[in-house]
Amino acid sequence: MHMLDAEILARIQFAFTISFHIIFPSFTIGLASFLFVLEALWLRTRDDAYLALYKFWVKIFALAFGMGVVSGIVMSYQFGTNWGPFSEFTGGVIGPLMAYEVLSAFFLEAGFLGIMLFGLNRVGPKLHFTATTMVAVGTLFSAFWILSANSWMQTPDGYMIENGRAVVTSWWDAIFNPSFPYRLVHMVLAAFLTTALVVGAVGAWHLLRDRQNRPARIMFSMAMWMAAIVAPIQIVAGDMHGLNTLEHQPAKVAAMEGHFDTQNGAPLILFGWPDMAAEETRYALEIPKLGSMILTHDWHGKITGLKDFAPEDRPNATIVFWTFRVMVGMGILMALLGVVSLFARLRKTLFSCVWLHRFALVMGPSGFVAILAGWFTTEIGRQPWVVYGVMRTSDAGSPIAPTAIAGSLIAFVIVYTIVFGVGTAYILRAMNHDPRHAHAPKDEVLRAGGRTVAAQNPPQAGE
Numbered sequence: 363m364h365m366l367d368a369e370i371l372a373r374i375q376f377a378f379t380i381s382f383h384i385i386f387p388s389f390t391i392g393l394a395s396f397l398f399v400l401e402a403l404w405l406r407t408r409d410d411a412y413l414a415l416y417k418f419w420v421k422i423f424a425l426a427f428g429m430g431v432v433s434g435i436v437m438s439y440q441f442g443t444n445w446g447p448f449s450e451f452t453g454g455v456i457g458p459l460m461a462y463e464v465l466s467a468f469f470l471e472a473g474f475l476g477i478m479l480f481g482l483n484r485v486g487p488k489l490h491f492t493a494t495t496m497v498a499v500g501t502l503f504s505a506f507w508i509l510s511a512n513s514w515m516q517t518p519d520g521y522m523i524e525n526g527r528a529v530v531t532s533w534w535d536a537i538f539n540p541s542f543p544y545r546l547v548h549m550v551l552a553a554f555l556t557t558a559l560v561v562g563a564v565g566a567w568h569l570l571r572d573r574q575n576r577p578a579r580i581m582f583s584m585a586m587w588m589a590a591i592v593a594p595i596q597i598v599a600g601d602m603h604g605l606n607t608l609e610h611q612p613a614k615v616a617a618m619e620g621h622f623d624t625q626n627g628a629p630l631i632l633f634g635w636p637d638m639a640a641e642e643t644r645y646a647l648e649i650p651k652l653g654s655m656i657l658t659h660d661w662h663g664k665i666t667g668l669k670d671f672a673p674e675d676r677p678n679a680t681i682v683f684w685t686f687r688v689m690v691g692m693g694i695l696m697a698l699l700g701v702v703s704l705f706a707r708l709r710k711t712l713f714s715c716v717w718l719h720r721f722a723l724v725m726g727p728s729g730f731v732a733i734l735a736g737w738f739t740t741e742i743g744r745q746p747w748v749v750y751g752v753m754r755t756s757d758a759g760s761p762i763a764p765t766a767i768a769g770s771l772i773a774f775v776i777v778y779t780i781v782f783g784v785g786t787a788y789i790l791r792a793m794n795h796d797p798r799h800a801h802a803p804k805d806e807v808l809r810a811g812g813r814t815v816a817a818q819n820p821p822q823a824g825e
Contacts, residue, residue: 369759371767372444375774377741379437381734382778386430388733391505391550392557393423394498397478399584401491415577418797419561422789424479427471429785433778444767448748448758455521455528455536456511463507470500502550509549513542515749516740517610528749540610544603545740551596552736555696556729558588562699563726564793566719577797579713582722586712590700597693601656608657611750612666614743617679618686619653620646621667628653628665633687636679641669643683677745685738692732699725 397420404412438460441449449456477485477493485493520535521528530536565582568575608615616622620631620643630653634646654663668676699721706712744750748758 366764366768368762368764368767369756371764371771372440372759372762373755375444375767375771376437376440377738378771378774379433379440379778380737382782383430383433383437384733384737385730386426386433387501387504387508388549388553388556388730389560390423390427390430391501391553392555393419393426394494394501395554396557396561396584397423398494398498401487401494405487405491411577411580414797415581418577418795420479422792424475425785425789425792427475429782433782436774444760444762445748445758446760448753450527451753451758452515452528452749455514455518455530458530459507459511459514459537463504463511467500467504467507470503471497474500505550505553506546509546510537510539510542513545514539516545516744517541518749518752523752528752541603541606544599544606547599548596548603548736551592551599552729552733554588555592555596556733558585558592559696559699559722559725559729560727561585562589562722563724566722567793568796569713570716570719570723573713575796575798581797582719583707583712586700586703586707586722589696590704593693593697593700597697600690600693604657605659611743613668613671613675614677614682615657616666616668616671617677617682617743618739619657619665620679620683621653621665622669622679623667624665624670625667626654626664627651627662628657630656634683636683638676638678638680643679675746677743682739682743685735685742688735689732689739692728692735695725695728696732 397416400412400416400419403409404416474493474496477490478497481493482490514536517540518528518536519539520530520532520537522531523529561581562585565578565580565585568578569582572578604615617636619628620634620636621628622636622641622643627650629646629648629650631643632647632649634643636643651661654665655661657663657665668679702718702721703712706715706718712718746754746756748755
């Protein structure tokens, strides 16, 4: 059966493993920066509530970081097993970019992670803060290199084909390829939002139990500020990313929007069912001309339809259309949560509004949903190309029997469900603990270079 051939099975396997993997780095990128801010606030104010929150979240960071490393290592082996021709063709580009990620990001994270987790009472607060800073910077470096490599596959630049292989002619153009800046900003903001929503959900959970829980108040307030500020910025960044995609990958945009016919003044199709066989979007609910306005910033702008591309060059609009709407829908809800929290803050009900806390609790996993939906939109929308316009996915797979890939896929599903299911359950259990229990005693002494620094607990700062 076509649906069970080696290419489809290899794509399913990679999609399955990367869906697990992307969740954890997305969370730890934002969480590392959150820990950096918490420790900076503690060093500045000597308020033990910030230290308690740091200790509360650093344990969760360690678990998520570990699961991200494990899932990433497993995923990377598929390049050599299932995607040999792809690795051979792109090795001169993707290989060095991945190596730079290991050398500049992973080593930085791994080198300072031990100090960050276990060194507070051993190296002193200032050196410990340096370690936290280095880990946070390392996670951003990691995002930089991974997004550069993936963006090159979307909009390849700075290369030439020599003896059947891609050879870099300009590292600057290869790294900073046309879509990279937009995708980097979009992804990092998504990571920050994802972490903020998780932190906000945990804070809301503890506020529903006890409105006077001060660490819960602090984390909820900080998370809602992030939602209110970053969600609108993400919408603007997403618009700029969309304009870039329209320029370099118009077939992807046509699939995302459900447009089969090229139009001037194209409508915005809110909902419908793109039928690839019939080459039309059935049951379309449209707003006239708004599609062109959003995509081209011109009411009469031209939008190229899928019919302008050969059938074998079209992405699956049925999937991409809906994953894109899931991502956008989550973004709108995030912005709504931020706006509602601002009204609650102005009315002095941020810590007493039960329905707001329930809303934030429900929105806790929405960042992960949006990231996965956006990733599916990006990757499926690139098809049938593994390197856009250069190498087809059908030419990138290794000559492996479908039964072998199916067997490893089943094994992945079983092992991942058990291992990461247990890990996720443990993280949720850690989030359920009262953050006040991590509060440092007032007489705790932190030793640094022969000096002693007594932890203080000043009057409550504004929240």
